[in-house]
Amino acid sequence: MEQKPLAKQTHEDVVSNPKTDELAQNREDGYGQFLTTNQGLRVNDDQNSLKDGDRGPTLLEDFLLREKITHFDHERIPERVIHARGVGAHGYFEAYGNATDLTRAAFLQPGAVTPIFARFSTVAGSRGSSDMARDVRGFAVKFYTEEGIYDFVGNDIPVFFIQDAIKFPDLIHAVKPEPHNEIPQAASAHDTFYDFISITPESMHMLLWVMSDRGLPRSLRMMEGFGVHTYRLINAEGKSRFVKFHWKPKQGVHSVAWEEAQQISGNDPDFHRRDLWSCIESGAYPEWELGVQVIEEEDEMKFGFDILDATKLIPEELVPVQMLGKMVLNRNVDNYFAETEQVAFCLSHVVPGINFSNDPLLQGRLFSYLDTQLKRLGGPNFHEIPINRSLAPIHNGQRDGHMRQTINKGNVAYGPNLLNDNFPKQAKQSEGGFVSNHTRVDAAKIRRRSKSFIDFYSQAKLFWNSQTEIEKLHIVKALRFELGHVQTLDVRMRTVLQLAQVDHDLAHRVAEGLGMSIPAVNGTQLNLNVPADANPADYQSGPAKPTVENSAALSISADSPANADKKDIKTRQIAILATDGADVAAISELMKTLMEAGAQTAIVATHLGTIKGKDGQEIMANWTFQSTSSVLFDAVYVAGGVHSVQMLVQDTDAVRFVQDAFKHCKPIAASAEGADLLKAATHPSATDIVGAEGVVVDTGNMVNKLAPQFIQAIAHHRFWGRELKAAQKMEAILAEAVN
Structure with a gap:
């Protein structure tokens, strides 16, 4: 069929025209094409809203x-x-x-x-x-x-x-x-x-x-x-x-x-x-x-x-x-x-x-x-x-609309009016009326970013500088995990390049875990968020120089301002590991002390129902090792009792419960024979659990002696030094292997 001149074609003709389809859409994902609005208008700047001056308010006409x-x-x-x-x-x-x-x-x-x-x-x-x-x-x-x-x-x-x-x-x-x-x-x-x-x-x-x-x-x-x-x-x-x-x-x-x-x-x-x-x-x-x-x-x-x-x-x-x-x-x-x-x-x-x-x-x-x-x-x-719904009364001329529930009376739904004496009337500021802040704006209408915004790295460096060593290790591990799931090598390299603008040590540690080196910077930074006709140099950030070098409030370590004065254990979840043959009297005494301090306790055993203690006393189990996990608790206590501990040592789930709690740097306590479960949970190549930071053991089974120390450990929340020590040990082994 003969092609009609484009100017005389209808909308339907253009939509169905294979030649215009080819011109408008070489690839379905838009590769190689200009950015447009949904009406086909080519866009010059998709990165900055239209403002009254580069630091002025955004305009509704945008x-x-x-x-x-x-x-x-x-x-x-x-x-x-x-x-x-x-x-x-x-x-x-x-x-x-x-x-x-x-x-x-x-x-x-x-x-x-x-x-x-x-x-x-x-x-x-x-x-x-x-x-x-x-x-x-x-x-x-x-x-x-x-x-x-x-x-x-x-x-x-x-x-x-x-x-x-x-x-x-x-x-x-x-x-x-x-x-x-x-x-x-x-x-x-x-x-x-x-x-x-x-x-x-x-x-x-x-x-x-x-x-x-x-x-x-x-x-x-x-x-x-x-x-x-x-x-x-x-x-x-x-x-x-x-x-x-x-x-x-x-x-x-x-x-x-x-x-x-x-x-x-x-x-x-x-x-x-x-x-x-x-x-x-x-x-x-x-x-x-x-x-x-x-x-x-x-x-x-x-x-x-x-x-x-x-x-x-x-x-x-x-x-x-x-x-x-x-x-x-x-x-x-x-x-x-x-x-x-x-x-x-x-x-x-x-x-x-x-x-x-x-x-x-x-x-x-x-x-x-x-x-x-x-x-x-x-x-x-x-x-x-x-x-x-507002607790303040609602009075205005807005009516109808989908799912309207208020039944407004009268024939006036506009203002100003005289049929209703101009009510509801506008409120003066002295009558509680909202008044927008008067700010003078005298600037050109422009789609541009203020130069005072072109600082991308200084506060990222401030945040990094403000972290403790263990917090830095967690950031490095997180980025290694995240970028390890990125399949495109170029994306990984670009991200590491950006990290290098923040801190070279950060970028090096992340790159090392990805098996790559930091890409060459060549004095430039990658930033594609630049208007099509702008000078890229105008959107290039300066060196990462924080206003202050370190801010204690940005850390959440145990001694940071966020936690320094918060040393109680209210709402902390404490797991008590015990089964038949446990020292129920000691368990009851510790539970009472912990709950009086605001903590919540739960007994985790090899079975549900009643636990029969070594002295004939009984107590109810809340969970089994199959129905819960140490990750759901803030701290772990292993009760004494020869028969109970012997059974727990033979239970791989109970052993793993302690191992995970230790690995995740949680407070751990044990009374009397309970220390044997901590020893059984120690991996041959790892630091002993007994004697480690945040682990409280009382071989004499004196709960009144153990409880205050355990409460103090729980208030500390985590003992991240265990993880840092293990990481440093691994780094030393790797360095020795390389040498």
Whole structure:
């Protein structure tokens, strides 16, 4: 058939024309083609949102940003695109009453107690994935204040992978299971994620956080929360200050080992949600303090980095955290779907006294969260779902819409009006009305990144410098694991090259485990996040020179500020290994002492039912070695009793229980003959368990002597020095073999 002139063809003709098909789509994956919008418009800059000045607010007219994020927000239904795996609980927030000079927000004023709902989540995995994936954790709190809903939306890590919201869909597409085979689930250890990371140098700071022990929290109750972005607090006089939000857990910040996390996923993939539920049910209510770092407006540019850059944090040595109140979670949900699944958090839900900065990641997310809820919860009336309802009365002209439940009366649904005396009327600031912060912006409309954002490595180096040796070892092991699952050699090499920009020793240790050397740098850095017509040199970061060399708050070692004053053992799970013939009297005495200190105990035996003690006393077993694992406990005690210990020594599962607890650096105690099980669990080539750091043994079976030492060891949480010692021993053996 004769080809029609293109100008006279219909839409259907063009769609079905094989020649135009060939021109428009040489390859289905777009290789060799220009980047376009969904309407075919070629895109010049897909990495920076349109702003009023390079540090100004993001503009609503940015149709590229809106198309990209809108499509991303609506990709999945009904499950959340991200943060799908979550758990929630009710509680309250109590203000300390010291924030009056900082903000007019009513829930932070003296005497204010506000009901809240908190939701914690992983990011990358689906609803059915494991709690224990190496991942960022979402940390969101809904405040039901007298002035309306305030949603705190944050993470357990204070920085983010990217600087501009327009790149958010790319980040999530990269970390999600690869689209051609939907593998791997809830994991970043694959080619597409590290392909993105290796050419996005701004991601290096957060990458180290996720690869650190922070990526594997022991409990949701034992992790920090951060607002990530820079916000504003505004007081009654209208004075504005920049702030960074922090949640500090009362129980300290603790983690698990990577191998342990993998085993927990097999034994109990609901480990975190079960832990939170159980503690609340038992009355051991989790608590956090809310704090802020305050930056006066005149100090906005005094740091060696830009406070509007979400890939940066403000070291606490430069700006201390001021505590403003505490949150207590004291009630579990009644219905998971109705509450935890249907709760809708939106960054745009603020109250008078809290406002936004021009952070370009925050500006885009303000649009994204609301847009996502409109899609996920069926329309604009998601605020009428019980878990989302404001305690403050609602009066406006918004009517109808999908699933509308409120029956509004009267014929006036607009303003201004005189038929209803202009009610509901606008509220003056003195009447509690929300007033946006007045900020002068006098700049060219531009799609460009501020030069103050072009610093990709200094804070990654700060984080690395601030870790203890064992924490550094864990980061190295994590990166070796992750990159060991990357199949494309070039992606591995590019990632190691980026690590070399942060710290040469870090890159060398990772490369060594991958059987490769650090690629030649040649004075350049790989960064493809550059506009098509820009000068790449304008997007090249300088040397990694942190503002401060070390920040103690970035470590979660036992002696770090996060844990230095938290030496109790409340809610710690203690496994007591015993079977028939055990010293039941000693077990009962120790259990009583531990529980009085706030710990929870469980007896693990060779069988369920009653354990018959050596003196005729009896006690009930809670678990068997086949139905539980040491990874589900924080510490292990081996009871005395000749017959009991003889049976445990012959039980390979009991021996492995102790071996795993020791390998994962947990506190271990044994009374009398119980020390024989520790000896049986010692591997011939390993350090003896008896006498090792964090191991308490009392051969005299004096529980009153052993208990205080054991409690002190449990409060220490982990004795990571065991792992470090083993690693150093292995390095020495390898070095000797090479020589």
